[in-house]
Amino acid sequence: MKYKNPIIFSDYSDPDVLEYGDKFIMTASSFNYIPGLPILLSEDLVNWKLVNYAIENRLDFPKYNKPMYSNGVWAPSIRKHNSLFYIFFGMPDEGIFEVHTSDPLKKWSTPHLVKKGKGLIDPCPFWEDNKAYVVHAYAKSRIGFKSVLGIFEIDPKTNESISTDSLLYNGITENPTIEGPKVYKKNNYYYIFAPAGGVKYGWQTVLRSKSLFGPFETKKVLEQKNTTVNGPHQGAMIKDKSNNYWFIHFQDKGIYGRITHLQPLKWKEDWPVIANNGKPLYQSEAPYPSTKSQMKLNQNDMLNSKDLSLYWQWSANKNTKFYSTTPNGLYLNSHYEENGNYNLKLYPNLLSQKLIYRSFKIEVTCDYSLLKENEEAGLAFIDRTNIAIAIRNENNRFKVCLRNEEKTKILDEYKKMDSLVQLSLILKENSNKIKCGLKINNKSTKQDITFLKESIVSWTGLKVAIYSISKNRKKEYGKVRFSNFKILER
Incomplete structure (x- = not known):
């Protein structure tokens, strides 16, 4: 073979x-x-x-x-x-x-x-x-x-x-x-x-x-x-x-x-x-006649296990205060970082995976009902970059945010967030555009982000991450439940 x-x-x-x-x-x-x-x-x-x-x-x-x-x-x-x-x-x-x-x-x-x-x-x-x-x-x-x-x-x-x-x-x-x-x-x-x-x-x-x-x-x-x-x-x-x-x-x-x-x-x-x-x-x-057909990596995760899958890595030292696991999904607790101001590069509680396909769609389902004022949670590409589709609780409104480096674009707003939200990122090989998507109550929002390939990575490739962060220090922080994470080859 x-x-x-x-x-x-x-x-x-x-x-x-x-x-x-x-x-x-x-x-x-x-x-x-x-x-x-x-x-x-x-x-x-x-x-x-x-x-x-x-x-x-x-x-x-x-x-x-x-x-x-x-x-x-x-x-x-x-x-x-x-x-x-x-x-x-x-x-x-x-x-x-x-x-x-x-x-x-x-x-x-x-x-x-x-x-x-x-x-x-x-x-x-x-x-x-x-x-x-x-x-x-x-x-x-x-x-x-x-x-x-x-x-x-x-x-x-x-x-x-x-x-x-x-x-x-x-x-x-x-x-x-x-x-x-x-x-x-x-x-x-x-x-x-x-x-x-x-x-x-x-x-x-x-x-x-x-x-x-x-x-x-x-x-x-x-x-x-x-x-x-x-x-x-x-x-x-x-x-x-x-x-x-x-x-x-x-x-x-x-x-x-x-x-x-x-x-x-x-x-x-x-x-x-x-x-x-x-x-x-x-x-x-192949080295051996018995070698099986080449496997493709599968990093899909329902996020309902007691322990995190081995494919997940934190962007800094692990802290058990960052998260909790339940049979219904993974809760990420909003984390405050001094002078963070929503800059993903500065927050240690980003939970990430490696990319495994040339062209792919990433999906995750989120429950934002416990997200508090001046907090944001979403799906992102990380390393030396801020590219994300997220929801931010700001001025008593839930805002759909598109993040591209230092720029944030508000795509939509909701008075309350009592339905599950599906976030997605799509990347095609040889393209400099990332398609960001959000679906709530059967309503879909989509937007493209243009990026410079060589400027957004360091010694590693891009990672895809889920996160929940806070702009302000507070006595009690909110959290978001993530479930049904998928990386789908396209």
């Missing part, structure tokens, strides 16, 4: 993959979103399911109680050593951390500091001969330089740094913006798989040496060439159960985020040969 790329059309950025018994597990960057460090499970490297998170409720720094878009958890590495599973990850303002567990499908440890410092990112641990090292990259925005890789030694018992950080490889000339290193050893060679050239139009480089500390030979092993797969890089080499090798990487797709591809990998003269001699493949023979 053949599979088609991408294998995951969703924003699992900077993926890394590891064998897990006769299955495979994947993790990815999660930035400011909580829970963080997603854990995905697969039997065949093609079909993946979200099953857990390594960071459950919070990043333990006060600033992450507010949304810090583009910050937080950057590119992770997942490894197994002495019966424990580890994820090492960088936080560009805080340093390098690790979490660990004996079973990746269960609870992980709280993040433990490996090395403190600004600009230390993309760490990968490597254990050998009772010693342990971390190879990593640098964020120019925090430390003033990039395009080089560093290395330091850690205590194999405590996983804490015991040496100064040293230059390992300088890629300024041949591999500018080199980052995301992943370390492997095969046939007495040390290999560092690392992306270079930048997210949108970069390539995958491999460094090779008989010593972990170099000097290194280099080879470009994957690039766009004459395909539509731009910037095919940053990911994981993995061996399947038949001892065949594969490379999993991302492709930047703008508002959709960084989607996941799978490429076959062979070896020639101790160098990896990926896909069609370094040219990405749109399809290939």
Whole structure:
């Protein structure tokens, strides 16, 4: 059977993959979103399911109680050593951390500091001969330089740094913006798989040496060439159960985020040969004859369960005061943020999901009967943007609001809100218009919003979110009941 790329059309950025018994597990960057460090499970490297998170409720720094878009958890590495599973990850303002567990499908440890410092990112641990090292990259925005890789030694018992950080490889000339290193050893060679050239139009480089500390030979092993797969890089080499090798990487797709591809990998003269001699493949023979037809992600949610679905993430640290679950729907409590003034970028209680289709319609049903004065709740696209269809209780009127960045347009008004409301957002691939809709008492309101694709996302793609916020501080806040959330492919 053949599979088609991408294998995951969703924003699992900077993926890394590891064998897990006769299955495979994947993790990815999660930035400011909580829970963080997603854990995905697969039997065949093609079909993946979200099953857990390594960071459950919070990043333990006060600033992450507010949304810090583009910050937080950057590119992770997942490894197994002495019966424990580890994820090492960088936080560009805080340093390098690790979490660990004996079973990746269960609870992980709280993040433990490996090395403190600004600009230390993309760490990968490597254990050998009772010693342990971390190879990593640098964020120019925090430390003033990039395009080089560093290395330091850690205590194999405590996983804490015991040496100064040293230059390992300088890629300024041949591999500018080199980052995301992943370390492997095969046939007495040390290999560092690392992306270079930048997210949108970069390539995958491999460094090779008989010593972990170099000097290194280099080879470009994957690039766009004459395909539509731009910037095919940053990911994981993995061996399947038949001892065949594969490379999993991302492709930047703008508002959709960084989607996941799978490429076959062979070896020639101790160098990896990926896909069609370094040219990405749109399809290939599946790793296993028993591979099932590729599943499509399904993130529809009636919102009537005791626990939130794994697909939901908060825009900042989780707070149980944000919500309550009932058999009749999910209540989001209106939250006040000082100087928030309805600016969605500033509120921590936005509950969001990743996009999963190129063209789609999102629907959710809302009960606004408990929304109080100077409060607003709705359906939005979030990241570095304010695009929403919402209802605001203002001057004792329920106003239908269309939000586009700093502009708010009132489409309709109601004296009271005693009926269920259906909100919708429609986005078509290659369009710069979002169709916003509202239906109440069999009356429909529709309006288009024009947006600039490149200006509304950061390191992540757009997220779709439900929210309930307050403009004013008050003793008692209102709330809105959400139910029947759907993402429908069009």
